[in-house]
Amino acid sequence: MSDPNDDVVIRVRGLVNQFGEHRVHDGLDLDIRRGEIVGIVGGSGTGKSVLMRSILGLRTFDEGQIEVLGVDVRDAPFRERQLMKKSTGVLFQDGALFSSLTVGENVEVPIKEHYPKLAHNIVYELALLKVKLAGLPADAISKLPSELSGGMRKRAGIARALALDPPIVFLDEPTAGLDPIGAADFDNLVKTLQSALGLTVFLITHDLDTLYTICDRVAVLADKKVLVNAPIHEVEQFDHPWIQEYFHGPRARAAQQQQARIGDASAKAV
Numbered sequence: 001m002s003d004p005n006d007d008v009v010i011r012v013r014g015l016v017n018q019f020g021e022h023r024v025h026d027g028l029d030l031d032i033r034r035g036e037i038v039g040i041v042g043g044s045g046t047g048k049s050v051l052m053r054s055i056l057g058l059r060t061f062d063e064g065q066i067e068v069l070g071v072d073v074r075d076a077p078f079r080e081r082q083l084m085k086k087s088t089g090v091l092f093q094d095g096a097l098f099s100s101l102t103v104g105e106n107v108e109v110p111i112k113e114h115y116p117k118l119a120h121n122i123v124y125e126l127a128l129l130k131v132k133l134a135g136l137p138a139d140a141i142s143k144l145p146s147e148l149s150g151g152m153r154k155r156a157g158i159a160r161a162l163a164l165d166p167p168i169v170f171l172d173e174p175t176a177g178l179d180p181i182g183a184a185d186f187d188n189l190v191k192t193l194q195s196a197l198g199l200t201v202f203l204i205t206h207d208l209d210t211l212y213t214i215c216d217r218v219a220v221l222a223d224k225k226v227l228v229n230a231p232i233h234e235v236e237q238f239d240h241p242w243i244q245e246y247f248h249g250p251r252a253r254a255a256q257q258q259q260a261r262i263g264d265a266s267a268k269a270v
């Protein structure tokens with residue numbers, strides 16, 4: 001199915017997900033290209049998390065085909081699927097850190113799982129590197145998640161998602177529960193990681209500021225499909241009631257104005 005020369009790193013075709021009588025996805029297609037931050041939006045219950053879990057191989061979908069980095073997430077041999085797993089880092093909505101482990105130990109979990117023979121001091125150094133990459137102070141490595149603020153816990157989650165240097169990361173509502181300054185800081189971190197590491201980012205969000213500030217494309221889930229997957233200014237023009245309400249309501253206008261102010265400030269700074 002995939003052309004090795006194209007730059008699509010996640011390819012979803014004809015995806016169907018159904019729970020009993022309830023069909024959540026019905027023939028959903030989606031392409032995500034290397035190095036892009038793609039915001040996944042849609043009303044509550046439109047199946048954003050189910051889509052993410054399907055791509056990650058955490059849910060057995062009912063029909064369709066999904067490839068990540070050219071590997072069929074369902075039908076490829078076990079070894080290839082394991083390699084694919086190493087190539088994807090995930091930050092779940094609640095952070096999903098082990099509460100009884102320190103931040104460093106949390107980051108070490110995937111490293112130890114995939115490289116069980118690595119010397120302890122090297123595992124520690126790698127974990128420290130990821131903690132710093134996520135913008136945490138070095139001493140956060142020995143803290144328990146409960147000793148950190150919400151924003152710092154999200155950063156610890158990012159450090160763990162980056163533990164194995166994956167080229168693709170999945171973020172589920174990363175700015176939910178953060179105050180506006182914390183959310184903007186987190187957006188900056190994601191953007192910086194994208195440019196520094198060339199990361200591809202699959203980003204589920206309801207946060208309009210995030211969509212306007214850092215997303216290269218926005219994919220809208222509605223009517224059991226991806227309605228549109230395009231730069232935000234094209235998405236805004238798409239003729240669909242949910243899109244019109246979402247992108248032209250008062251919250252969207254505030255986000256657009258904020259984005260225009262940022263644009264003006266950077267133009268003046270040049």
Ligand SMILES: Nc1ncnc2c1ncn2[C@@H]1O[C@H](COP(=O)(O)OP(=O)(O)OP(=O)(O)O)[C@@H](O)[C@H]1O
Binds near residue numbers: 044048
């Ligand atoms: N394990 C499950 N069993 C039954 N129904 C499920 C299951 N997982 C998800 N669903 C249903 O699938 C639909 C999509 O759920 P999903 O969590 O993907 O939505 P979402 O778009 O991420 O929503 P939100 O924005 O509210 O987080 C919902 O109606 C949900 O109830």
